[in-house]
Amino acid sequence: MPGAGLLLLGVAVKRRDADVRAAASRRLLATSERELQRIVLDMHDGPVQDIFAALSQLQVLERALAPDPPSQVRARQAMGLLERALGEIRNFIGAFRPPGFERRPLGAIIEGLAVQHETLTNQAVELTVPADLGDCTLAAKIAIYRILQEALANGHRHSGAPGQRVMVARRDVTITLTVSDDGKGFDPERVLAREADVGVEGGHFGLRGIQDRVAMLGGTFALESAPGHGTSLTVALPAE
Amino acid sequence: MIRVLLADDHAIVLEGLRALLDGEPGIRVVAATTDGAEVARLVEQHKPDVVVLDLELAGIKGTQVLTALRGRPAPPKVLVLTAYNDGEALRSALDAGADGLALKTESPQQTLTAIRQVHAGQLVFPQAARRWIEGRGTGAPGDLTPREREVWALMAAGLTNPEIAERLGLSDNTVKFHVQHLFSKLGVKNRTEAALRYAHGR
Numbered sequence: 001m002p003g004a005g006l007l008l009l010g011v012a013v014k015r016r017d018a019d020v021r022a023a024a025s026r027r028l029l030a031t032s033e034r035e036l037q038r039i040v041l042d043m044h045d046g047p048v049q050d051i052f053a054a055l056s057q058l059q060v061l062e063r064a065l066a067p068d069p070p071s072q073v074r075a076r077q078a079m080g081l082l083e084r085a086l087g088e089i090r091n092f093i094g095a096f097r098p099p100g101f102e103r104r105p106l107g108a109i110i111e112g113l114a115v116q117h118e119t120l121t122n123q124a125v126e127l128t129v130p131a132d133l134g135d136c137t138l139a140a141k142i143a144i145y146r147i148l149q150e151a152l153a154n155g156h157r158h159s160g161a162p163g164q165r166v167m168v169a170r171r172d173v174t175i176t177l178t179v180s181d182d183g184k185g186f187d188p189e190r191v192l193a194r195e196a197d198v199g200v201e202g203g204h205f206g207l208r209g210i211q212d213r214v215a216m217l218g219g220t221f222a223l224e225s226a227p228g229h230g231t232s233l234t235v236a237l238p239a240e
Numbered sequence: 241m242i243r244v245l246l247a248d249d250h251a252i253v254l255e256g257l258r259a260l261l262d263g264e265p266g267i268r269v270v271a272a273t274t275d276g277a278e279v280a281r282l283v284e285q286h287k288p289d290v291v292v293l294d295l296e297l298a299g300i301k302g303t304q305v306l307t308a309l310r311g312r313p314a315p316p317k318v319l320v321l322t323a324y325n326d327g328e329a330l331r332s333a334l335d336a337g338a339d340g341l342a343l344k345t346e347s348p349q350q351t352l353t354a355i356r357q358v359h360a361g362q363l364v365f366p367q368a369a370r371r372w373i374e375g376r377g378t379g380a381p382g383d384l385t386p387r388e389r390e391v392w393a394l395m396a397a398g399l400t401n402p403e404i405a406e407r408l409g410l411s412d413n414t415v416k417f418h419v420q421h422l423f424s425k426l427g428v429k430n431r432t433e434a435a436l437r438y439a440h441g442r
Contacts, residue, residue: 050252053253055347056256056259056260057259089345090323112327113327115330115366119325119369
């Protein structure tokens with residue numbers, strides 16, 4: 001039956017197309033992280049050093065202006081403005097600087113993110129990471145990191161809960177990440193529909209972005225929430 | 241007088257910090273360099289109390305400089321000055337044995353305060369970093385961990401931090417962290433108060 005052979009060939013070509021697309025997606029993820037790294041470095045080497053140095057000098061000036069109160073007030077106002085600018089850069093760098101994806105294993109990167117979240121928000125993170133979690137591909141590591149970052153940020157902004165739970169587990173070649181809280185909860189369908197309509201603001205890629213990242217790597221996504229009943233987000237991704 | 245050595249890649253930062261610190265009572269900048277490879281020699285020459293160290297130095301890795309300083313007989317306190325306050329930066333500074341972390345994305349006044357704190361023997365890290373020192377899942381505030389009770393008992397017996405570290409087979413930094421949390425959980429300000437609390441039936 002010649003038709004069956006053609007059909008099989010068609011399937012093989014499709015499979016190959018899918019593999020090529022998946023590999024391209026993974027490369028794209030790594031590339032966008034490298035671009036972020038470059039932008040963060042530029043901010044670090046330029047504005048951060050300049051503003052910090054300027055603030056040091058201004059503080060000296062502010063002290064010297066003690067005999068001239070109106071001028072001292074002006075100096076303080078200038079310092080306040082520069083500190084605000086530094087604060088914005090701090091938030092930007094904190095959100096976008098990639099961790100040592102190549103240097104550190106998955107577990108260490110997740111721990112680092114939990115510590116960072118607690119430091120920035122004062123919201124507790126209860127972390128469960130098995131000691132034998134092992135490592136995973138760069139693409140999976142990037143995806144898990146960015147998804148966790150987004151989930152923690154969402155949980156902090158919307159849940160009203162004093163803490164969140166993060167659980168990471170591995171079975172064979174699948175890594176599962178669960179982020180949950182006992183906060184306000186929401187109607188997942190409405191939120192997902194709204195994000196599809198208006199996109200996501202403020203540099204956050206939202207639940208839609210989490211789904212996109214999961215889809216790129218051929219993983220699964222599950223969201224359980226209801227008003228008043230907390231939220232639980234689970235993603236499973238291939239580690240290899 | 242707190243004698244400070246500044247090591248930072250950026251000359252403008254050195255200039256600014258130096259001006260600020262020199263105007264501060266009780267603090268004197270004894271040397272400043274942009275060259276990481278120079279730090280060890282300058283420490284030898286000037287014997288500073290506190291080294292303010294940027295981890296992104298030219299020539300040599302800041303963490304290498306830190307490790308080398310740690311190996312000296314009477315190491316200076318080291319305050320890492322960095323623009324990054326993420327897990328990565330905290331981890332690197334802790335692993336290399338720093339006494340504290342100050343941010344270039346905060347007011348330089350914070351750096352000034354941190355210099356005084358590390359000089360006074362405090363560890364200056366965000367509370368969240370404790371999980372790397374104590375292990376995960378610490379108890380609720382007010383409850384001492386078994387380890388903290390051990391540290392408390394030895395402290396009450398008059399042992400210094402290095403002695404406690406040796407006795408329990410822990411690093412100095414780990415003991416400092418336990419002491420820091422012990423103080424905050426007990427609501428005491430110093431070792432004497434902690435020892436008194438211990439003596440008075442806990």
